[in-house]
Amino acid sequence: MSAVATHAPAAADDAAPAPGRALLEMTDVSLEFRTRSGTVRALQHVSLSVRRGEIVGLVGESGSGKSVLCYALLGLSDRAARITSGRIDYDGIDLRAASERELQDLRGREIGMVFQNPRAALNPIRTIGRQLEDVLRRHGAVRRADLRERAIEALREVAIADPQRRHRAYPFELSGGMCQRVMIALALCGAPRLLIADEPTTGLDVTTQAAVLALVRERVRASRVATLLITHDLALAADFCDRIVVMHAGHVVETAPTGALFGAPRHPYTQALIASTPAGRDALEELRPIAGGLPDLRREDLPACRFLERCPRALPACRDALAHVAPGAAHAVACNNPLGAP
């Protein structure tokens, strides 16, 4: 019915990674924000893992907790945020127990980040060439004399025209799309082991997006970087990711290999998201908007399943209990009445 559903997942051109040990593993993480208007239960019992060389897509509507999750695992959460339960493991290190110093060191050395708002994330009073050279120097693998050359090369790789000239430019002199690509170059040039990219190609042209994602994938595969890609673009996730994690209102509702998720979604929310995506449709009438909106996460009476009020398959039991079908398996779903049940 939809092209999203039928075409092969990402890795037709390059071998899917051999299943390895998880580099990043979040288990049962809950997080809340204490605000004056009440406690926002932003994440509840969230589990997620990313293996080396694997690209995991994190999808869901805005407000579903995707960004909160990645800030939490980086230890960059807002002051009002409190992780109330769960474990975040990075390569055997318990990140929740790590000191700010250890976290800082880890973020600098091993984790590459691409933030949503690149203009705000770049240093406004340093040329982009300098910023790239800072990272390259810090990582120590580049000879001082080669720094400039390598920085220019990094700009060229992310399809920035005239990299020699841009090397001397300040962020305000570049377009939003260019800043975005500079962010990606910065994240990659530190040779990270874990790459976290929050909507890295939003606002880029499709042609640039394709070029940048091809580069990211090539690097990820070659250096076996564990990658977490946060996106609201399902078609992009279908093209690019090995595995998809679907979030709704602070819950992980479904986790599956890309092909299985689009071919046979089990959670009604996943199915609804796919049905509202224009990719592969023949007519506007085929689009199925999702009823309602995300529930207010400050509510005291949030049902056990937070999709309940929007769900066409809801059962009376959904208010008080939420069944986790096959947790830990390749295709897991949190639903009392999943699709495709025997």
Add this chain to the structure above:
Amino acid sequence: MSGEPSPDVGVAAEAAARGPGAALPREVLLEAIGLSRRFAIGSGRRAPQLHAVDDVSLRLHRGESVGLVGESGCGKSTLARLLARLIDPTEGAIVFEGRDVGAIRARDFAVSGQRARIQLVFQDATDSLDPRQTAFEAIAEPAVRMRLPGDVAARVRRVADEVGLPSELLGRYPHQLSGGQRARVGIARALCPEPALLVLDEPTAALDVSVQAVVLQLLARLRRERGLTYLFVSHDLNVVRLLCDRVLVMYLGRLVEEGPARAVFDAPAHPYTAALLSAIPGGGRAPEVLPGEVRSPIDPDPSACRFHGRCPAGEAACGRTLPQLEATRAGLPGRRVACLKPRV
């Protein structure tokens, strides 16, 4: 300079191809002839010129929905702003409802009676709405400013109802509305003066897919019911394919291809269009990565194809000739392409 209006290739055939029962958009609502907009970089008579829009001729027929696509920086927003009469062209004419509105300065157009006839819907209603105005005030403002006849409140309520904005939300400020509701306010505001042409600049880019679907279907319904004409500027080709009858493809200030959306998507004639389409995510195709770099829009070589150097099909002749928009080799209905080596 291609000053004379271009022959309207096979509009009838195009309409016929759309099948019986489909509206026949024959009457030309807006025509642009040899439209250019250049921006001087620096000052002085010899200052380099950025050719944002270069010699563009096009027609919009009453009742049709036309998509304008291309990469950022290709001039599509400048073209949209020229056609919406927000900025003045350097050269060329814009004929709208039989009047040469291109000759009216944008400043004067803003207070002319015709301002009401061309309205805009902006990308992100969060940014384009005044945070100090309620939804009601935002929707009413254009009508008040233009001193349109009749009861403004009744007008606002009618149009709010049309876009599916419940009347109890009219007293709210933008931050008290959801993204989808703000988008509806933006659309209602544009519809309030009863325009014939709506220029939509990425109206759903800031929305979630779940909400985008609703807004797209709303736009399609409004066009049907009101007989509106849309110029839909977007870089989301999946959306253009679903919403538009016809598509215009721009590259570095020039139109490089036009034609019925379905036909162009199925078999693009211009190599650039083909590359653009191959890069759409979810298409199940490997994207065609273009070699080389985008040429500079500043004082471009007047006798070379703008796509030369990046074009996978290019040859030496492309560096010596600037191709004009012409019927395709096979004479496909409604289609024109500016390429020496078109694919169809």
